[in-house]
Ligand SMILES: NC(=O)c1ccc[n+]([C@@H]2O[C@H](COP(=O)([O-])OP(=O)(O)OC[C@H]3O[C@@H](n4cnc5c(N)ncnc54)[C@H](O)[C@@H]3O)[C@@H](O)[C@H]2O)c1
């Protein structure tokens with residue numbers, strides 16, 4: 298295997314996982330972040346985010362993995378430099394590229410300075426891993442060139458590659474080591490060859506692991522132009538969000554006609570053309586990616602005078618799901634004033650501490666504004682949620698949240714929530730002991746037998 302010197306700019310969910318995985322498969326990696334406290338923590342071996350398996354990978358990779366705030370140093374020493382900084386929603390939903398832009402310009406400057414000391418043998422491969430709209434590869438390229446011109450006006454050797462990331466939070470390490478595919482977009486072939494060589498150990502799965510690999514011969518590459526690679530990322534997220542909104546639309550119809558959406562999902566999911574995954578109906582999608590990426594894609598469409606009708610509907614169905622929680626509470630509690638409502642799970646999905654666009658936050662605000670007291674349980678995201686919502690009482694035991702509650706909402710399907718004992722829940726709750734299962738993960742019959750007033754989403 299060919300060993301590369303890799304720089305990763307941005308040590309967040311994506312950058313840190315990418316860096317740790319590339320070190321694990323045999324490359325020398327330096328993760329750079331502007332957040333000094335984060336870098337200091339990482340240098341001491343502490344991982345600032347909750348992601349299963351990451352701490353162990355970082356600890357095991359210590360010989361080949363380092364952390365720093367020194368971007369010029371990483372530019373000078375790297376063959377391949379990933380940009381994995383945040384691209385939050387900007388004005389009108391469009392992606393805010395200020396972090397990406399700042400890094401690209403600094404890379405240009407640092408590259409020109411490094412060239413003065415010693416000319417590189419091969420161009421620096423600048424890889425955009427952040428989720429960015431079509432055209433960003435060209436934008437990064439322009440900023441690198443402009444940054445270099447600020448130093449000496451000369452040409453610097455670099456290539457820009459788009460390599461979108463498809464990892465899911467909560468299984469980020471697994472997804473990075475065993476990806477469904479690796480997408481690479483570039484204008485020059487030599488950069489693609491470097492990227493193929495870099496990813497070879499992952500493609501061939503020639504690294505030590507105790508994880509069960511996905512059953513397949515080799516990980517497929519999709520090599521294409523910059524614009525298509527960038528579009529693939531948005532299209533993938535928009536499709537998945539639409540798939541969830543579709544099943545939520547079916548759930549609403551199931552409630553009206555008296556069918557069970559979980560059976561409908563099983564029935565349609567067995568068709569290979571549809572596929573069983575991402576058909577869980579409930580309170581809808583949140584997180585750091587779907588909301589912002591669908592918004593960014595809608596903004597791109599409007600920039601070109603195109604009305605993205607399907608994406609608009611995907612979002613409005615999702616907004617309706619949050620409101621449906623409130624309607625379900627109001628139907629059985631009548632007024633929410635003076636009531637106590639427990640939220641079971643606060644993170645936007647299980648196995649993460651991430652609260653970005655978490656449905657729990659919106660539901661808590663709405664329930665609170667209607668006069669109820671809200672108590673939230675989450676095994677890892679509790680502290681973060683308490684810091685964001687001063688009116689939310691946070692506890693670290695699901696039954697403590699249920700004690701004295703008139704209603705409970707399953708918001709995040711953590712294992713601790715899935716395995717809830719309905720008898721114990723009923724014994725702790727106040728009438729009408731309403732259980733709104735926002736993820737359709739509990740057994741309705743067992744809940745009803747225990748004396749809970751069970752309400753799922755689209756379950757007849
Ligand atoms: N989180 C995910 O599941 C996921 C999955 C796929 C793609 N993405 C995309 O990847 C990108 C990163 O997402 P994330 O969730 O890892 O973000 P994050 O906020 O967790 O991390 C970003 C990091 O970049 C650092 N940073 C920002 N500007 C910098 C600069 N100028 N120099 C050095 N460091 C800088 C920040 O300090 C932070 O630590 C986004 O574009 C996101 O859309 C995220």
Ligand SMILES: O=c1ccn([C@@H]2O[C@H](COP(=O)(O)OP(=O)(O)O[C@H]3O[C@H](CO)[C@@H](O)[C@H](O)[C@H]3O)[C@@H](O)[C@H]2O)c(=O)[nH]1
Nearest residue numbers: 462463464465466541575576577581582583584586645646
């Ligand atoms: O059937 C389903 C599946 C998911 N969700 C919700 O959808 C959201 C997103 O879930 P998931 O996709 O598992 O998590 P993310 O970590 O946000 O990952 C998505 O966003 C990432 C960032 O772009 C991509 O890299 C991943 O491929 C893509 O799955 C969460 O709120 C889930 O609760 C549902 O409501 N029903």
